[in-house]
Amino acid sequence: MTTTTPAAAASPPLSWNFYGRDPEDLQITADPGPGPRALTPAAEAGRGIRVCVVDSGVEPDHPLVGPLDGSWAAVKDEDGEIRIVPSTRGDVCGHGTACASIIRRAAPGVSLHSVRVLGARFSGSGEILVAGLRWAVRQRFDVINLSLSTTRTRFAEELHALADEAYFARTVIVASAHNTPVESFPWRFASVISVGSHGEDDPELYLYNPAPPVEFFAPGQNVTVGWLRGTTIRTTGNSFATPYVAGLCARILSEHPGMTTFQLKNALYLAAANVRLVDSDPGR
């Protein structure tokens, strides 16, 4: 197997102030965000966007998933070093395939990738999650779906730094809230987009939560998803609400590739079914 080298991302110099430079040096062409432009036809929604599913692997060519453009696994070698290697093992459980099938349904045109962080021995599973996520962030995927979290607080600081790194690099981490009321990470961090389930039947309904840390609620109850060996099941949980929002992110980014992560989050916020814009001129 081959060890991969994450794409060398050229880091801009850090800046703590703006002395000695001119505002003209800092001109930015911003994407205006969703506006009157026609959306991409549904069959191509998400075109040009690279989405990585960090999970149990993804079954390639599943009828609900289609082609995978990359499949990797985080593995720990005998020396304890974690490497990211190409993987043809597919999915060890079905969970990653389920997530990928939801992303494909929401954004059929995306380029899908997988990095498997489950399926190794228990010891070090938190480390493997962090390593797989770090690799995905440094590959500069546009969207990372993380329907997982860790309750182990010793990984919280590292995950926090990683979430911020992704945020500044315009890689959107869409992360599941835990299904039970416990502390876990990284969904708690403001630099990711966190998702929980609602219990409504509408498969396209998503809501903004005015009482974060869970920021959005999406369909996660009784969802039909892809599973192993080309099959489907119905399942329930925040894990399956998350990829729907990841797919929405891909759709928006496909139309507005220059968006920053905070713009993207704002676009999701404004388009949520329960968010109404204040009428600035109520007498009109």
Added chain:
Amino acid sequence: MPSDHTAAAQADPSALELLQSVVEVARAIFGARASSVFLLDEAADELVFQAVSGEGEDFLVGRRFPAHSGIAGWVASTGEPMVVDDLTGNAAFDRAFAESTAYTPDALMAAPLVHGDRILGVLEVLDPAPQARSSLPELELLALFARQAAAALRVVLAHRAEAGIGADPRRRADAVRLVGELERLLLEAL
């Protein structure tokens, strides 16, 4: 009661009684055809059927399978509960394993037995009554019950008696190791 108690349970009758009670209550709460508790054997990287109520209770206790396979494996790996439906006819549902248990469920709920940030095992409910299926409140209820079960297990193991170990030396060694492993995990989590 299972006819083939695991050596681990023989080593600790209180733990056996507790876990058997857990699966029987879980089965009753959800109107299920069966319920099982798997404990995680970290050293062997396996999940072990430790208590079963309903289908398979006569022969499943003591069986082992890889700790990362299937839905129970995912739950044990991630600490997240999970509900799945429409498993019948699903060739992927650990078919060989399910057939070896002589029973393939159509629906399954599973929640981790956690203590602190450690996973002790998995509580599974097979074919819960239709009204108990696939709803978030039921998933939360199962997770809450699993948490209580894990806490009770911790208490029982903390006060376990040393006597009562079975005759089979291999099983006895397995049992001592498994219980010791659990105790270690629990102590680390405290």
